[in-house]
C-alpha cells in the first residue's frame with residue numbers, strides 16, 4: 001500500500017478526552033485535554049501537554065497539584081464546552097453543573113459526574129515549545145462503584161471519550177479484538 005508523507009505531525013491514536021482540574025485564584029477550573037497519557041507505572045505518573053497561555057496552567061503551577069477526570073460519553077457537551085471557553089472568562093463549573101469534591105489534595109478538584117478521577121501531585125514540567133509537558137504523580141484514584149465488574153474497573157461501563165484530531169470529533173471505544181499478553185502467542189514458533 002502506498003504511503004503519503006504528512007511531515008512531522010502529532011498524529012497518534014487514540015487520544016483520550018480528559019478534563020484536567022486545578023484550583024485557579026481559589027476557584028475550581030477544568031480544561032479539556034486530549035494530549036495526555038500514562039508516563040510511568042511505579043510510581044504511577046501521568047503527563048498532559050498544556051499550552052503556556054491556558055488559565056488552568058496557572059493553577060497547576062501555583063498549587064503544585066491537579067486532577068485528571070475521565071468523563072463518560074454522557075458528558076460530551078461539557079467536555080467540548082471546557083475546551084472552547086476559558087476559565088479566565090466564565091465559571092465552567094457552574095455552566096456545566098459539575099458537582100466538585102476534593103480528595104487529599106485541596107488544589108485538585110474532582111468532578112463527581114466523571115467515573116474516574118486521578119489526584120496528582122505536580123512532579124515536573126518541561127517547556128517543549130507551544131506546550132508545557134506537565135507530569136504528575138498519581139496519589140489517589142477514585143472510581144464510581146457502578147463502573148466496576150468483579151471489583152475491577154470496567155472500561156465498557158466507564159465508556160470514555162476518544163478525540164479524533166483530523167475529523168475533530170468525539171468517539172467511544174470499539175470492539176474487543178484480542179486478549180492482551182495472549183493473542184500474540186499464536187505467532188510464536
Ligand SMILES: Cc1cc2nc3c(=O)[nH]c(=O)nc-3n(C[C@H](O)[C@H](O)[C@H](O)COP(=O)(O)O)c2cc1C
Nearest residue numbers: 031032033034035050051054055056083085086087
Ligand atoms: C477536544 C479538545 C482537546 C484539547 N486538548 C488540549 C490539550 O491537550 N492541551 C491544551 O493546552 N489545550 C487543549 N484544548 C484546548 C483547551 O481545552 C481550551 O483552550 C480551554 O478553553 C482552556 O481552558 P482554560 O483557559 O480555562 O485553561 C483542547 C480542546 C478541545 C476541544
